[in-house]
Amino acid sequence: MTRTAMTSDAKRNNSKPKEAGREGVFDRELEDLPQELRWREWMGRIEAVLFASATPVGREDLARVVGQGASVEMLIEDTQAELSGRPYELVEVAGGWMFRTKTQFVEAIKAAADLGDQSLAFTEMEMGVLCAIAYHQPIDRAGLKDVFGKEVSRDLLARLRFKDLIASGPRAPRPGAPHTFVTTEKFLLTFDLQTLRDLPELDLAVVNADETTRTA
Structure with a gap:
């Protein structure tokens, strides 16, 4: 009824x-x-x-x-x-x-027609950087270096941007006013989030980022 x-x-x-x-x-x-x-x-x-x-x-x-x-x-x-x-x-x-x-049914779809979106496959380091941006946005490359203890390559960030998962945010209050990075609506769609408030607890993300850094 x-x-x-x-x-x-x-x-x-x-x-x-x-x-x-x-x-x-x-x-x-x-x-x-x-x-x-x-x-x-x-x-x-x-x-x-x-x-x-x-x-x-x-x-x-x-x-x-x-x-x-x-x-x-x-x-x-x-x-x-x-x-x-x-x-x-x-x-x-x-x-x-x-x-x-x-x-x-996702595996059945892939098995039948190989329809999986390979463009959204991630390396461990890409996932770690994406995680860091999601939780610390807006964040610039210097901020990412503080998180991972090493430089995050421009190529890696370009790949995440190409996948439309991150975009440029406001200028950082640092000398030279570098661009920051923020997540996009595509990020929410990809990870089935209604808003950024639906992200898991931050301590879990930090652990994952640390593990990614050690294995990268």
């Missing part, structure tokens, strides 16, 4: 005109449909938008395709429930929602 989440404000606004789209009129409210079918149609719209997008879609964008009184969060929950037995799922990441293959 799906939900019927029309707020009192939306009911008072049922007489509002429909929104105009680029090709005629786009009916957000679907007032001509019974409530159950209306909710189903909104779920379908949410799923279609997310299916068509390769990046997370935020709440404001999803709200444009459903009625003013419809809860995007409830629509997402109902869609997630219907997908519970599928090999993919609807997840919240980087400030929005997107479809992801469930982890237990």
